[in-house]
Amino acid sequence: xxxxxxxxxxxxxxxxxxxxxxxxxxxxxxxxxxxxxxxxxxxxxxxxxxxxxxxxxxxxxxxxxxxxxxxxxxxxxxxxxxxxxxxxxxxxxxxxxxxxxxxxxxxxxxxxxxxxxxxxxxxxxxxxxxxxxxxxxxxxxxxxxxxxxxxxxxxxxxxxxxxxxxxxxxxxxxxxxxxxxxxxxxxxxxxxxxxxxxxxxxxxxxxxxxxxxxxxxxxxxxxxxxxxxxxxxxxxxxxxxxxxxxxxxxxxxxxxxxxxxxxxxxxxxxxxxxxxxxxxxxxxxxxxxxxxxxxxxxxx
Amino acid sequence: xxxxxxxxxxxxxxxxxxxxxxxxxxxxxxxxxxxxxxxxxxxxxxxxxxxxxxxxxxxxxxxxxxxxxxxxxxxxxxxxxxxxxxxxxxxxxxxxxxxxxxxxxxxxxxxxxxxxxxxxxxxxxxxxxxxxxxxxxxxxxxxxxxxxxxxxxxxxxxxxxxxxxxxxxxxxxxxxxxxxxxxxxxxxxxxxxxxxxxxxxxxxxxxxxxxxxxxxxxxxxxxxxxxxxxxxxxxxxxxxxxxxxxxxxxxxxxxxxxxxxxxxxxxxxxxxx
Numbered sequence: 001x002x003x004x005x006x007x008x009x010x011x012x013x014x015x016x017x018x019x020x021x022x023x024x025x026x027x028x029x030x031x032x033x034x035x036x037x038x039x040x041x042x043x044x045x046x047x048x049x050x051x052x053x054x055x056x057x058x059x060x061x062x063x064x065x066x067x068x069x070x071x072x073x074x075x076x077x078x079x080x081x082x083x084x085x086x087x088x089x090x091x092x093x094x095x096x097x098x099x100x101x102x103x104x105x106x107x108x109x110x111x112x113x114x115x116x117x118x119x120x121x122x123x124x125x126x127x128x129x130x131x132x133x134x135x136x137x138x139x140x141x142x143x144x145x146x147x148x149x150x151x152x153x154x155x156x157x158x159x160x161x162x163x164x165x166x167x168x169x170x171x172x173x174x175x176x177x178x179x180x181x182x183x184x185x186x187x188x189x190x191x192x193x194x195x196x197x198x199x200x201x202x203x204x205x206x207x208x209x210x211x212x213x214x215x216x217x218x219x220x221x222x223x224x225x226x227x228x229x230x231x232x233x234x235x236x237x238x239x240x241x242x243x244x245x246x247x248x249x250x251x252x253x254x255x256x257x258x259x260x261x262x263x264x265x266x267x268x269x270x271x272x273x274x275x276x277x278x279x280x281x282x283x284x285x286x287x288x289x290x291x292x293x294x295x296x297x298x299x300x
Numbered sequence: 301x302x303x304x305x306x307x308x309x310x311x312x313x314x315x316x317x318x319x320x321x322x323x324x325x326x327x328x329x330x331x332x333x334x335x336x337x338x339x340x341x342x343x344x345x346x347x348x349x350x351x352x353x354x355x356x357x358x359x360x361x362x363x364x365x366x367x368x369x370x371x372x373x374x375x376x377x378x379x380x381x382x383x384x385x386x387x388x389x390x391x392x393x394x395x396x397x398x399x400x401x402x403x404x405x406x407x408x409x410x411x412x413x414x415x416x417x418x419x420x421x422x423x424x425x426x427x428x429x430x431x432x433x434x435x436x437x438x439x440x441x442x443x444x445x446x447x448x449x450x451x452x453x454x455x456x457x458x459x460x461x462x463x464x465x466x467x468x469x470x471x472x473x474x475x476x477x478x479x480x481x482x483x484x485x486x487x488x489x490x491x492x493x494x495x496x497x498x499x500x501x502x503x504x505x506x507x508x509x510x511x512x513x514x515x516x517x518x519x520x521x522x523x524x525x526x527x528x529x530x531x532x533x534x535x536x537x538x539x540x541x542x543x544x545x546x547x548x549x550x551x552x553x554x555x556x557x558x559x560x561x562x563x564x565x566x567x568x569x570x571x572x573x
Contacts, residue, residue, distance in 0.1 A: 001501055010474060013428075014390075014474035015396075019388045019391045019403065020388070021384055021388075021389065022384045022385070023403070025384070025441070025443050025444045026446075029425070029440060030418065030444065031406075032425065033421030033422040034410075034417070034418055034421060036425065037419075037420050042423060048427035048428070050421065083549075097307065097311060098311070099448060100307060100532035102303075102304045102307060103307065104308070109311050111559075112315040112319050113314070115319065116321070119549070120353070120502065121503065122505050122524060123524065123547055123548060125399065126525070126527075127324075127438050127541075127544060130537055130541065131324065137324050138306045138339045171321065175318065198405045216427070232416065233522075234506060238505075238525075239525050257416060258326075261311065262510055267423065267424060270423065271420040274418075274419065278417050280412055281413075281414055285412060
């Protein structure tokens with residue numbers, strides 16, 4: 001009898017017990033700091049101990065007067081646009097090549113393209129710091145092409161700093177995008193291709209009218225992930241350029257948050273930068289949902 | 301036939317480009333200081349000059365310490381986050397209980413927020429808890445992930461209710477149902493998520509860089525970032541390259557162990573229609 005009641009009790013309490021460790025940590029270390037970040041963004045602080053309420057002035061200053069934030073925003077947006085414009089066609093192109101029935105050793109190729117994704121941004125930064133060096137591999141290759149010794153100041157020239165970051169990040173992420181596109185391409189109904197072929201559609205028309213509609217949800221997903229990741233860019237330029245780079249041309253929004261919060265020590269201002277980032281990312285996500293009429297398949 | 305050959309030649313060329321930085325890295329790690337700058341990849345004709353010195357010199361750096369720290373933090377993080385996410389995901393998928401819908405909505409809401417916005421508030425909290433320069437500040441908040449619990453909930457929806465009922469009739473406690481029935485069904489998700497969370501912690505930089513101050517507590521990305529900036533390594537970067545190579549190996553090994561789960565997890569779990 002007693003045992004029976006205990007049994008019923010454990011069945012009833014089980015779901016609560018299962019989510020409670022998660023919820024406890026979640027509330028203390030996610031929701032609470034989140035609300036503190038929101039509050040802090042209306043304060044000016046010196047380290048974690050001293051703060052003064054300043055109302056909206058952090059936001060006003062960020063949007064109206066802070067030239068460095070404007071530069072960070074511009075750098076980050078330009079990087080993200082260039083990244084998407086290059087990564088999407090390259091990843092999709094690789095996936096199309098690899099999805100051909102004629103390809104042998106497909107897994108080996110897929111792994112060679114994907115493997116760079118396993119290397120974290122910091123390690124990629126360390127490797128490319130040397131590759132882009134005055135006597136690095138990339139200048140060697142450029143020299144071999146040009147026929148004489150070439151020293152391109154990749155990391156120290158203001159105009160080349162962000163393109164260098166972009167090259168490194170394309171190396172990191174192209175294979176990753178390819179894996180997603182490959183999965184999507186395999187789920188396109190082969191009968192559609194046969195039907196299109198019978199109607200006399202050429203390669204390009206088949207791509208436009210069968211492939212693209214078939215992979216549209218995945219395309220939307222990869223674009224969204226790329227855009228979100230682009231606006232969160234931090235480690236790669238931070239390591240590769242050892243900071244903000246020449247003329248702060250490698251300064252990104254998150255790097256600025258880090259510098260303001262933990263070098264300058266104004267947690268309030270850093271929080272305000274964080275919420276600006278939230279606003280940007282939510283806007284992007286919203287546009288994406290409207291534009292692609294796409295929703296991640298989550299919920300019941 | 302010709303087209304097929306061309307296709308493969310193109311793929312080989314592209315794959316060579318993709319792995320070139322790895323090839324260069326491996327070469328650089330085994331070259332002596334004299335050969336580092338003079339030869340692009342390997343000192344052909346003088347292969348006997350290849351050396352293990354870079355790896356030996358790593359011992360003089362606090363590198364071994366950082367490696368141990370990274371392995372410890374990443375492993376503990378992965379075990380905790382997989383356990384808590386799968387338990388929570390099981391409850392959200394297979395039980396009806398009060399507060400389930402609000403929990404789901406809050407998880408989905410926080411999934412959309414970039415983690416960086418948490419950083420100032422978390423730092424302030426860690427300061428008041430006296431967790432600055434402590435691994436607690438990295439392990440405890442990292443033990444939960446909104447994405448993790450949502451992914452596991454999705455996977456756990458596939459656990460057949462009949463199987464759970466059978467288990468109950470056989471006298472299994474609810475915790476046993478999770479361990480003996482639900483977890484085996486979502487095994488591919490466990491593999492994929494183990495790899496993802498290990499990778500994320502192994503490569504994480506911003507938060508440890510803010511929290512950890514004592515060099516003996518550094519993780520590999522922090523340590524290597526520091527070495528890269530030091531002037532004395534500009535002309536002796538073989539050591540840094542050896543360190544980078546060693547830093548990449550553990551994740552590569554884990555990937556090989558879990559790759560089947562990972563690829564199928566990516567393919568099925570990401571998005572549908």
